[in-house]
Amino acid sequence: MDITMELRKFVAPEIITGIDARLMIGRYILHFASKKPMIVTDKNLPSLPWFINIMEEINKCVSEYCIFDQVTSNPRDYEVMQGAEKFVSEKCDLIIAIGGGSPIDCAKGISIVSTNGGDILEYEGVDEINLPGPPLICIPTTAGASADVSQFAIICDTSNKVKKAIISKKVVPDLALLDAVPLMTMDSYLTACTGMDALTHAIEAYVSNAHSYLANVHALEAIRMISNNIEEAVKPNRSVYTMYKMMLGSLQAGLAFSNASLGLVHAMAHSMGGLLDLPHGECNSILLEQVIEFNFDAVVERYTTIAEKMNVETKNLDQNQIKDRLLEKIRTLRTHLEISSFEEVEGLDGEILDKLAQEAMEDPCIVTNPKNVSKEEIKEIFGRVLQRKQT
Ligand SMILES: [Fe+2]
Known part of the structure; x- marks a missing residue:
């Protein structure tokens, strides 16, 4: 590290x-x-x-x-x-x-x-x-x-x-x-969306420009804890011990992002959530893959460490292969959790895309994204996630 x-x-x-x-x-x-x-x-x-x-x-x-x-x-x-x-x-x-x-x-x-x-x-x-x-x-x-x-x-x-x-x-x-007792009354979809929000917090905090020794320790442990337990946590027969581990993972992610701040996923999720009134966890889950794809080359080592914490094999692989494996891991997790994607947003035109991108550019979370991003690049990502129905 x-x-x-x-x-x-x-x-x-x-x-x-x-x-x-x-x-x-x-x-x-x-x-x-x-x-x-x-x-x-x-x-x-x-x-x-x-x-x-x-x-x-x-x-x-x-x-x-x-x-x-x-x-x-x-x-x-x-x-x-x-x-x-x-x-x-x-x-x-x-x-x-x-x-x-x-x-x-x-x-x-x-x-x-x-x-x-x-x-x-x-x-x-x-x-x-x-x-x-x-x-x-x-x-x-x-x-x-x-x-x-x-x-x-x-x-x-x-x-x-x-x-x-x-x-x-x-x-x-x-x-x-x-x-963990109150967590037992969450339904599986809320568990999935909130868990993916926590995973996104940890990943964004770890690659943030404002990362620190203390925040890193919490971020990496959160990534390990959440990715190891989230699929078990959405099962109907989950135990309170599993939910306790999710709670600790979320706590670690919270300590990390509270101090290292976030990045492009949250800047875009805040803009989408506000304008289209979409659930925060869903927005993050869909945007996470797109933003890793965009950011990866700016902080290769840090994303490699994240991949390893998620049990992705990275030995003897080049940068592109590691990126593909990490994206595949997150896509598979999202699919297993049944967080599909947004239906095509009705009436989405150039003007709305422009407003979404402008709001994301003005969000404080964008300041700590590890790679500079232009309004046009944000519009392109919004266009991909909102105009295409994904599986
Ligand atoms: Fe969040």
Whole structure:
């Protein structure tokens, strides 16, 4: 592994891992001396037994709390604003986010606006937040987004139909309670898409221009852990131990990308997800192969190490053969996971392709892509994935 001696920083929240870690919530409500927490979640979760267990623990510690469950997938700017208004008007003092990446990102947005005021979209970009928000505790229920450990929040700008990335140490949660029990209620497709999102995080972090010694260690272990377990994780009879390993893989990927940032896959996925309202994990799964094909010659050694971590035989092979084997490995994984591809997008014309490419060019994730990319090259990739029906 080559080691950079350039200056690098590494931030992470307090993390508790283990079965039933979610039930530690009461101890931390007392630790933060909270009188009235706000729980940010989505409407589908509160009836599940593991969620009810969390609420029982919360009820032991506080006499009042409020719930904000108006969060949809690809969390929207107006949902953040509604949540922040509720947080302030109800005089809450702690945020507990329970869910996948969407409720956690929304909770981060609520934390920013309730403390700093203004509109959430004003905080787009790197280090644009002045004041730290109230304490934020995250209980993730998917193994993929890793918003529970990252300094990223992705919010949809609904007027312009684009996802905006907010990157700041101020959105790193105070505590992540990582428990595999909630992951057992994910269906297999959500498990597949979120798992591929986590794998993409690790790969993009490892080839990022901002990679570091610490981020590399986490990225490579994430690639190994996720690629060894993701196919087992989508089976109906998967064990909680398999899901625990997926959770740890996602955690490692989160620590890596939070600190080394991402690349072209995510820049393009944010643009697609915002304009066409497509699921984030699906966008990444399809774009990953295209972007590796494009980036490969810029960081051959790093992609070779990634291939080896995914059990691809690279000995005595030339650069092109290694690239083909790695792409084949990822394509096979995606096919086994039954993440097919997008139907042909209706009404996709030159103007929409141009807008998609422009938004990707402006996304902060593009800055750390290992190879410079032009708007025309991005348009070409979008054209390939959106206009052709793949298997
Ligand atoms: Fe992602």
